[in-house]
Amino acid sequence: MRKSEVSIIGVPSDYGQLRRGVDMGPSAIRYADVVERLENLGYEIKDEGDILVKKGTVPSQLGTNLKNLKEVIEVCTKLSVKVQEVIDNGRFPLVLGGDHSIAIGTLAGLATKYKNLGVIWYDAHADINTPETSPSGNIHGMPLAVSLGLGDNRLVEIGGFAPKIKPENIVIIGARSVDPGERELIKKLGIKVYSMHEIDRLGMTKVIEDTISYLKERQVDGVHLSLDLDGIDPLYTPGVGTAVPGGITYRESHLAMEMLEEEGFITSAEFVEVNPILDERNKTADVAVALMGSLFGEKLV
Numbered sequence: 270m271r272k273s274e275v276s277i278i279g280v281p282s283d284y285g286q287l288r289r290g291v292d293m294g295p296s297a298i299r300y301a302d303v304v305e306r307l308e309n310l311g312y313e314i315k316d317e318g319d320i321l322v323k324k325g326t327v328p329s330q331l332g333t334n335l336k337n338l339k340e341v342i343e344v345c346t347k348l349s350v351k352v353q354e355v356i357d358n359g360r361f362p363l364v365l366g367g368d369h370s371i372a373i374g375t376l377a378g379l380a381t382k383y384k385n386l387g388v389i390w391y392d393a394h395a396d397i398n399t400p401e402t403s404p405s406g407n408i409h410g411m412p413l414a415v416s417l418g419l420g421d422n423r424l425v426e427i428g429g430f431a432p433k434i435k436p437e438n439i440v441i442i443g444a445r446s447v448d449p450g451e452r453e454l455i456k457k458l459g460i461k462v463y464s465m466h467e468i469d470r471l472g473m474t475k476v477i478e479d480t481i482s483y484l485k486e487r488q489v490d491g492v493h494l495s496l497d498l499d500g501i502d503p504l505y506t507p508g509v510g511t512a513v514p515g516g517i518t519y520r521e522s523h524l525a526m527e528m529l530e531e532e533g534f535i536t537s538a539e540f541v542e543v544n545p546i547l548d549e550r551n552k553t554a555d556v557a558v559a560l561m562g563s564l565f566g567e568k569l570v
């Protein structure tokens with residue numbers, strides 16, 4: 270990790286999907302002692318509090334099939350400004366979700382600072398649906414597409430410019446539930462995917478080694494880790510809204526985080542989709558914080 274000053278940004282939004290409770294993710298992660306965990310590793314932690322997310326609004330679709338579009342735009346716009354501010358202050362942004370739609374805001378903020386940003390998308394899903402291909406209308410299934418400049422213009426134009434990222438700078442790890450339209454787009458754009466098949470065949474060590482050299486070849490000027498807790502097998506992280514069996518193990522995930530830390534090129538991170546209502550005794554938030562420990566250099570000896 271390059272920076273020793275870390276800012277935690279909570280984003281208590283559940284507007285990107287329809288299962289209530291994921292808005293309590295930031296509280297659950299704080300309750301799992303994220304601040305203490307990282308402080309013990311020698312980091313200077315500033316909890317920036319939560320982005321203001323208006324609750325109890327009447328859901329508006331603004332004439333599309335996208336659910337809660339207006340709310341998602343509001344949240345992501347505020348988040349993008351906050352992320353920029355944190356980077357301007359020379360700090361590492363650590364974003365706590367919230368559902369995965371918030372990545373639209375995180376990436377919009379990052380893209381104002383990094384012109385050739387690499388993105389590691391650790392997830393059971395590809396989250397690269399457009400309004401045309403989405404089976405659900407849920408915006409948490411769309412953040413990669415939006416950040417590539419595809420989809421509803423009001424999302425694409427958040428921050429006033431598009432696209433935020435390049436297809437060749439994305440690596441998806443852990444995919445095992447990909448919609449037909451997403452598959453087509455991934456092929457068309459040539460996006461690098463390590464699905465569960467490749468993780469099984471190559472092993473996580475090789476997957477992360479290859480990911481690192483792939484992104485280095487692209488000469489990225491920063492690497493954002495977007496970690497959806499549903500990338501991990503629901504045995505370990507049951508508290509997620511769209512669980513898919515057959516996922517990455519707890520050990521493999523720690524290994525991945527440790528290897529990324531050793532390389533030292535992760536420049537921002539977000540941990541999303543922790544839903545305490547669906548969880549068992551805060552298990553999923555505990556895993557999230559344990560993985561953050563490894564990502565920030567926790568070692569046994």
Ligand SMILES: NC(=[NH2+])NCCC[C@H](N)C(=O)O
Pocket residue numbers: 368369370394396398403404405406407409410411446448497499511542
């Ligand atoms: N971030 C997530 N958990 N995304 C799940 C997306 C599920 C499905 N592909 C959809 O578009 O609705």
Ligand SMILES: [Mn+2]
Pocket residue numbers: 392393394497499500511
């Ligand atoms: Mn997912």
Ligand SMILES: [Mn+2]
Pocket residue numbers: 369392394396409497
């Ligand atoms: Mn996701």
